[in-house]
Amino acid sequence: MESVPTGQRSSHQTVEKGRSRPISRGVETDIAYLYEVLPQLSRIFRIIDKIGEGTFSTVYLAEAQMTDGSRRMFALKHLIPTSHPVRIAAELQCLTVAGGTENVIGVTYCFRKEHHVVIVMPYMEHQTFVDIVGSLSFEDVKHYIFHLLKALRHIHKFGIIHRDIKPTNFLFNQQRREYALVDFGLAQGTPDTQIELLKELLGLDKAPRSVFGEKNINGTISHKPGTDKVEGLLSKTKREEVIPRKIVSSKHRSVPVRAPLNQKPKPPAVSPMLICNCFMTDRVCNICLSRKQQVAPRAGTPGFRAPEVLTKCPNQGTAIDMWSAGVILLSLLSGRYPFFKASDDLIALTQIMTIRGSRETKEAAKTFGKSIVCSRELPRLDLRILCETLRGLRSWDDTSLPAEFQTSRNPAEVKQDAGSPAKKRMSSGSLRSIAELQEMGWDKAPDDVYDLLDKLLDLNPATRITASMALQHPLFKDMTN
Known part of the structure; x- marks a missing residue:
């Protein structure tokens, strides 16, 4: 891993094709929060913008000054705090073992403080x-x-x-x-995976999600399985000491309604051995409801x-x-x-x-x-006929594609002059003329x-x-x- 000297924070702007634009107030708030929960980032990176957001993580664009004086861009992936420690460690192990070659992204650093983890990766400029x-x-x-x-x-x-x-x-x-x-x-x-931590995920994925230092039912801080593996993997990277903390949820879990103690459970209305007869009807039968969830x-x-x-x-x-x-x-x-x-x-x-x-x-x-x-x-x-029709190499009138694909035509195409073959033979995806498609090699x-x-x-x-x-x-x- 490369050594990066201390960087200085400055006003956040996104540079795009030689011009800069200010980022939104919401993104500024998210960046400030990331600096707050992981203060060590501010000593190295200038976080510029948020460039990706998913269910399990948020990705930021950041700049750092290298030891040779050059400046380099990085992608900082902030994992959600409730990610299981083995899941985090397995992702890091995939990046360190298989990453950095053969078109697979590598990992440069990893920071962790308490239950916040940021994976630092090289940034590659790319098109949407x-x-x-x-x-x-x-x-x-x-x-x-x-x-x-x-x-x-x-x-x-x-x-x-x-x-x-x-x-x-x-x-x-x-x-x-x-x-x-x-x-x-x-x-x-x-x-037969060579990534040891992936073997453990098969069992963990079936269990409820957990977090670092989650409080157990007896009121003591429990040590979550796999936390030691995260400690070992992250010890090779820049991080602060991990201090378990109590996670308090602001949302109250609803209490299920219980039947009276003297009330006996009702037997199933239909034997599971009977043939299901709810297909093509507007109801779901008791047989289907009694089936074990896969x-x-x-x-x-x-x-x-x-x-x-x-x-x-x-x-x-x-x-x-x-x-x-x-x-x-x-x-x-x-x-x-x-x-x-x-x-x-x-x-x-x-x-x-x-x-x-x-x-x-x-x-x-x-x-x-x-x-x-x-x-x-x-x-x-026929896959060729399907693709060539959608791209515009074939006329819609010359094919018998199902209605599902006929409705995919671009509304602008429908309004065009039906007598113009060049306009008629255009793709719902690219909206390019036959001549353009031929120039791009699609006819060959x-x-x-x-x-x-x-x-x-x-x-x-x-x-x-x-x-x-x-x-x-x-x-x-x-x-x-």
């Missing part, structure tokens, strides 16, 4: 995916997916399942063709979850990352982002069946012990790229292509692995 997805040439897309696969091959080699592969977690600098896989906060390990990993972002995740398959491996990579490639080829947008898992599964076919989805589900019922038959779509996209897409979106995780196999695909025959 939604802003560039329609403007990338075919060659850009080919390089993008190639380098994503390289990152996945690298982490899978260590037995790391990322579990949240999506464009915002794979940073991309179009001008420099630089890439970085980030955010291992949801990572899990395969049975417990299975369900990490990831809606729209990028694999079928085995959506159906709560308990055995999930590195194949779920490959499915997510396939969804990204689907967006890149069609120019449509996000491609899948569902409010719940059942709708997400239906959207997948719309693309891959209902019969194929049901058959694949049987292979991992799940049963899917579909009210109507959905045919499997080979069948190989759609073959790779088909293998990435294999509904069966057991036969889905691996990252190592994907990098040997004919599509990348002219690229160095």
Whole structure:
């Protein structure tokens, strides 16, 4: 790790293409709070702006002066205080063991005071995916997916399942063709993982979340399992002494209503052995209500979850990352982002069946012990026709895509002159003319790229292509692995 001398705080501004803009009052408050809970940051970093915010963490852009006098930008990831200590330590171990090479972000420092943890990583200037997805040439897309696969091959080699592969977690600098896989906060390990702390998360993920020094029921400060591992891992980095403290919640937990002591519990109205008869009705029967709730990993972002995740398959491996990579490639080829947008898992599964076919989805589900019922038959779509139509290389009138995709057309396109072929043949994602698309190489996209897409979106995780196999695909025959 590099040595960084003391820095000085100054007024917070974000520099953007040679000009600066003041940040919002809310972000200033968040930065002031971060300085307050981790005072040692102010001696090294000038925090400039908030650049990312998720369920489990917030990311800030910061500047530090190096020992050689140069100034360098860093990303500071502030983890939520209720993160389990083993989860934090596992994320750090993933970054230190697998990071810093093969398009995987590394770690520079880690600070901790009490239950606040900040991971310091190199900052990579990058473009927002939604802003560039329609403007990338075919060659850009080919390089993008190639380098994503390289990152996945690298982490899978260590037995790391990322579990949240999506464009915002794979940073991309179009001008420099630089890439970085980030955010291992949801990572899990395969049975043979080389990341020791990931092995412990399998049991911890099923337990209630805990925090550093949480008060137990007897009123004493309890030592949480795994805290010693965080201590050992963070002892190699800059941090202050950890002092356990009592966590007081401002929200009162509601007390469940109890039945009178002399009241006997009612027996189940229907035997669980009977056949369920609530399908296609507006009610849920007692049989379904009496079924034991399935417990299975369900990490990831809606729209990028694999079928085995959506159906709560308990055995999930590195194949779920490959499915997510396939969804990204689907967006890149069609120019449509996000491609899948569902409010719940059942709708997400239906959207997948719309693309891959209902019969194929049901058959694949049987292979991992799940049963899917579909009210109507959905045919499997040709991926090339689908992507070329959405991008604008084919006329909508020349295809028979389902209504779900017809409604995805841009409203501006509908108002255009129907007699103009150039205007009519435009993509809902990129809104570019045929001439522009040809100049970007989209008319020469080979069948190989759609073959790779088909293998990435294999509904069966057991036969889905691996990252190592994907990098040997004919599509990348002219690229160095």
